[in-house]
Amino acid sequence: MFNTLSGRFLVLTIVFVMLAEIFIFIPSISRFRVEFLSARIERAQIASLALLADDMLSPELEKELLENAAVFNVVLRRNATRELVLTSKIPQPVHETFDLRSASTWDLIRGALKRLADPEPRVIRVIGQPRLRGGSLIEVTLQTQDLRSAMINYGVRIFILSAVISAFTALLLFLAVRIFMVRPINRVIDHMKSYALSPEDSRQIIKPHAKISELREAEVALQKMQNQLTGALKQKRRLAQLGEAVSKLSHDLRNILSTVQLLSDRMENSEDPLVKKLAPKLITSVSRAVTLTESTLRFGKVQEPPPQIRKIGLCQIVEDVVLNERMWATNKNTIVSSSIPKDMNVRVDPDQLHRVLSNLVRNARQAIDLRGTGGTINVTASEDLEQWLIDVVDTGLGLPEEARAHLFEPFRGSVRKGGVGLGLSISQELVRGHGGKIYLVWSNQNGTKFQIKLPK
């Protein structure tokens, strides 16, 4: 409890409010004492006025007047010559004298604290100013018990009140801290956790929306860091693959270049008409080498930007892919079709999904072309509460064993003549950037089915 932010606020608020209450308590208890004593003086003053009517009071009446005023005796100095005096027996010697007329705040506070600290019943003398110009001085003698118990009573009331106030304030602060700080902080923490689970998924990158400026700054910094990290992770994966690819590349290049060397050797040696015939081969070899190196280098450098997700009709994208691919189909008997519900909207980066589908459909078309007799490619889609599913089915020759073993691995999956082996690996990366998956559902000599799963 004390180790949570809101718990600390709760405890500290109670402590601070209680502390503040102590500072309020000390002067107010001293005020309370002064007021208590002034009230006694006032009552004593009224009692002593009975003497104005009758100079000689009966002892009974005098005793009653003093008892009513709750003092042992009163001296009221009316003017230089006249004094009104009521007296009774004092049970013990006067312990202390307080002059309220000249007491400083300090004296009053000290007097109050001393009274609270001293449990012994004492008799004290208090000198004050008579009320309403009733005289020049009044002096009373009284017992401290009543005063002390009234002060304790008052103190307990203040203590209860401050306990209630501090508990209430602390509760409010506790709730405020929970709502305005802990909750947004927890949101960021949850975000960090889910990001940590799949740091390559750019959709997990935090979108700053905290209203507290410090927290927002933290979110912005986090977003920047996550962008860099996600980018770096992709880059790192590519670099590792690039290293692998480059060694393969140099191996291939050596073969190609040795062909070139062989040909150029022959060209050098003779004026053979063969030169004319061989020259194009030389050019093809060289250009193949160039293509290979180029796409390898491109792969090493290009950084896929995070997807620009927006809502779009799926059939729009699919139809465009299908139209493009029909133009490439060499065999008249190849049918490229799609059946996507017109109202199916997806939240994706349209360009990236277009590239993914183009790769899948192109691979399918190439597999059909291998058959030579044509075939069909069909793109369909369905959705449920959590995801969209897009299927690409073809009637091509199916995946060769080697392609299947290294599916989605850059440069390794290709067994196609002229294929680089990047199509599926790039597609997978793009789909992952959407938090989705791409996988082979089935493949045999009658055809192949790939599926893309995109979370909603």
Ligand SMILES: Nc1ncnc2c1ncn2[C@@H]1O[C@H](COP(=O)(O)OP(=O)(O)OP(=O)(O)O)[C@@H](O)[C@H]1O
């Ligand atoms: N629908 C399919 N039917 C049969 N084989 C396929 C199909 N899709 C992919 N393949 C096989 O998987 C291999 C890898 O595909 P991928 O798209 O990654 O590379 P590629 O098509 O060879 O080259 P690139 O697309 O980079 O030009 C292909 O060479 C092909 O043999």
Ligand SMILES: [Mg+2]
């Ligand atoms: Mg391909």
